[in-house]
Amino acid sequence: MTVYFVQAFIYLVAAVIAVPLAKRLGLGSVLGYLVAGVVIGPLMGLVGQEANTIQHFAEFGVVMMLFLVGMELDPKALWAMRVRLVGLGGLQVVLTAAAGTGVGIWLGLQWQTALAVGLIFALSSTAIVLQTLNEKGLGRTEGGRSAFSVLLFQDIAVIPMLALIPLLALPELMDGTGTSADHESGLSLVASLPGWAHGLVVVAAIAAVVVGGHYLSRPLFRYVVQSGLREVFTATALMLIIGIAALMSLVSLSPALGAFLAGVVLANSEFRHELEANIEPFKGLLLGLFFITVGASINFDVLSAQWGTVVSLAVAVIVVKAAILLVLALVFRVRGSNGWLFTLGLAQAGEFGFVLLTYSVQNNVIPVETSQVLSLVVALSMFLTPLLFIAYDRVVLPRYRRSKNDDREADTIDEQAPVIVAGVGRFGQIICRLLRANSIPIVALDHEIEQIENLRQINIKSFFGDASRSDLLETAGIEQARLLVVAIDDRDRSVQMVEHVKQFFPGVWVLARAFDRGHGYRLREAGADDVVSETYHSALELGGHALTAMGVHPMRARQMTWAFLDNEKAHEDELFDAWKEIEEGISFSPRYGELFMKLEEALSSAMQRDWDEPKQEDVPVWRPPEPSGD
Template sequence: MTSYFIQAFIYLLAAVIAVPFAKRLGLGSVLGYLVAGVVIGPVLGLVGQETTTIQHFAEFGVVMMLFLIGMEIDPKALWAMKVRLLGLGGLQVLLTAMAGMAIAWWLGVVWQTALTIGLIFALSSTAIVLQTLDEKGLSKTEGGRNTFSVLLFQDIAVIPMLALIPLLALPSLMGGGDSSSHAESGLSLVEHLPGWAHALVVVGAVGAVIVGGYYLSRPLFRYVVQSGLREVFTATALMLVIGIAALMSLVNLSPALGAFLAGVVLANSEFRHELEANIEPFKGLLLGLFFITVGAGINFDVLAAEWGTVLSLGLAVIVGKALVLLALAQLFGIRSSNGWLFTLGLAQAGEFGFVLLTYSVQNSVIPQDISQILSLVVALSMFLTPLLFIAYDYMVLPRYRRSQSDEPEADTIDEEAPVIVAGVGRFGQIVCRLLRANNVPIVVLDHELEQIENVRQINIKSFFGDASRPDLLEKSGIAKARLLVVAIDDRERTVTMVEHVKKFFPSVWVLARAFDRGHGYQLRAAGADDVVSETYYSALELGSHALTAMGVHPLRARQMTWTFVDNERAHEDELFEAWKEIEEGIHFSPRYGELFMKLEGALNNAMDREWEEPKPEDVPVWTPPKAQ
């Protein structure tokens, strides 16, 4: 028992040290886990033969990942993005797999193994790419959205790949000592059945997952929720995923397939978010453990002996995938820097490559020696991914940032209005709807085509173009406008735009959206007449509801909210002047801190004053919530 505790401590300690360090360097958590495994395995030799056994257990994290992916998929949303998902994603997987298969076959590999190798390298790293796009704020760009579409298709494509690989088994590799999981368990419902009966059992199992997930899961979860015990709900969620995986294994199907189908079925369940919250920690831990075992299982003897082959194949994978992706970017009209983001972001192999490699060895499709080399190739391409994003930042973006020639041409603005709204995302759309509902003429500008198309569908006159460009502002009638609403999703462009308008068109009243207090001060310094933080009033509203939930009368909670706003406004000018000192080079401003504490003290005093109880005839009847 002591040895198990020591081994568990080693794995967890390696993850705790390596993963935060890798994240801090911008390398991503997956690479951190891989490095941790390399250090405790081949480098220090702290773990040994138990790595393979642990890897079998940790592979259940992949099943949980596909369950959660299935829960994120809304059929309506999938249909809306069908062109990018099926067209772009499907072509990427197909063309890359064909190219990989052709190269492997040319190198003398049998076609079954070559096809599997092509499928493995058709996948990219969902974990690394999505995390990097979020960190760099590129998720909402055209390149980021198309990248997400392809990654989503790849995640879905893993399901048929896992189903196909056992059909490619090579007789010459069978009986080599690494049997499949079905043989290990000794349990199978279809082992001795004829073909037609085997098919019926498989269809019945899939149907049971879909029907049971839709009709039986809700009563089950309602029954469990009534117990009021969170740990029982967690146990139920794990039971569901494990049971589905076991059922799929009994009919010789991939457990991941059943988990994915169950996730899709439960995507619209009222228990979806609670299920995700309960499964996510186990998924993350098991996947992390899986990647550590992959790193620990890297054979440095093979790397030392075949370093030239590994390096050549790693670069070939990146270059080959980049050529396919660049061609698809041109075909689907993903131009300028977005095309390069799409190309460089997906040009690596992915974490599912390790899963498919392990699965292929277990099912006698890829020999163990080739699998070890390919594992090194996958890991190398993932290690090089941060360098590809660095190349995008420092080589691609500077080339396109100031260039307008490759961008879609702005619309011809043939209408003027007293109100101009710059930016129609989730914030600007509400402003536009309110103005239109009161018959206020508006002109809308946005540089995202999808946002413009969405606004046009609700009959709001809008034009494609970068509202921060002075020439477009002039064409939209800024000289005659009474009001400019700045709601674009970019801090620097917002400040620059306000400065320009107040300098050349000082009579225009400028309302600006701020991200936080500091950004609000910047906009105020730039000349904005009115600044509203995007989360300020929604946070106040939620705070009012929080007070009500804790037993405060709704009217009193509302009065407290108004007091909070009045208190902020009373000290706004003082805080703004103190902030100027910080912006002018005084990095530590005692005055600002003192004023902020003064504001908090005044707020506490205002909240403590006596309140008049509302009269029954003035407010609706309200019953305080019962204490739990």
């Protein structure tokens, strides 16, 4: 028992150290887990052969992930993506498998082995790609949705692949009796059934998941919820997923596919959010454990002996898959940076490759020696995937942002107005609409063409160009303007812009949008006449609603927010002067900390002050919210 505790401790320590460090360096959590596995496995030898056993257990994290992904969809959404699911996903699997088979035959493999290798490398890593897309917030982009469609089709395609591989068995790899080499066989409901019966059992299993998930899950969860015990609900959620995975395995289907199907069925359930909250921690831990075991299972002896072959094949897999994916992206009109996200995100081999590789060895399709090299190739391609996402972030995205905006010349500004609005994103657009509604002429400038087109659709005069350029400001009439609103989405450029305008056009009143208190101080120091934090007033408004929700009268909550504003303004100059000391090189200003504490004490005193109760005729009838019956 002690051995298991020590091994569990080693895995957890590796994750706790490596993953935050990788995130801090901008490498992503997946690469952190992989590096942790390499360090505690091949490099330090702290974990050994048990990594392969743990990997089978950790693959359950992939099952949980697909269950959660399924709950984010509903059947209508699944039907809506049918073209990309079948067309894009189907072509990717077929073309990549064909390319892999061709390369395998060219390298001297028998066509059966080459076909199995092609099928293995046709699959990408669902775990790594979806985890990374979610971390980076790219799941809802066109490239992210296209990648998800392909991954989903790949997971479905695993089923016919598992059925095909035994038919490719090579006689020379069989034992003397002409049968497959003995290997441990698991429980199966279809092992000895004829083909037609096998098909009926598979259909019945899928029907059981769909019907049971739709009609039986709700009464079950209602019964469990009535107990009032959260841990029982968690146990029920785990029981549901494990049961579905076991059922799918018993009929030789992919557990991940069954879990995904169950998730889709439960997508509209009233218990969906509670299920997600209970399963998410288990999914994250098991996925992390899976990635660690991938890193720990790398055989450095084989790698050192055949490193040239392994590295060459891994690079070839990524290059060939990327070329096919890039062509498909063009055919299906996944253009620009989304096309590269789709291409680079799916260019690796996947975790199901290990499953198919093991299955191929067991069924005498791939020799053991070849499988060891191929296993390293799969692992290395997965290991390189986070680097491909980093390349997308740091090389592809900046390039497309520049090509989309910087390559286009600024518009010719043929109109001037007393108000110039620099930056018309989510913040500047509201200002423009308010001014236009009051018939105040404005000229809007922005270097994002999409924002300009949005304003033109609602008949607001706007021009494409970098508002921080002095020549564009002069063309827009800054010399005669009464007001300049600085709402650009760049801290440094906004400060430089304010400094320039106040130096050369001091008569222009400058209103500036600040990201936070420090940025607001910089804008004020640059000469801005009025500075407003983009989150300050909305947070204050929401805080007032929070007071009301806790039983404070709406009028008193409003008075408290006014008191908060007055208190901040009363100490604003003192805090600004203390902040300037820090900016001038003082590493720590005790005065700033003391003033901030003084501000908090004054705020607490203001909140405790007696307030005049509002008269009935002055405010609408209001009653505090009643507590919930829970």
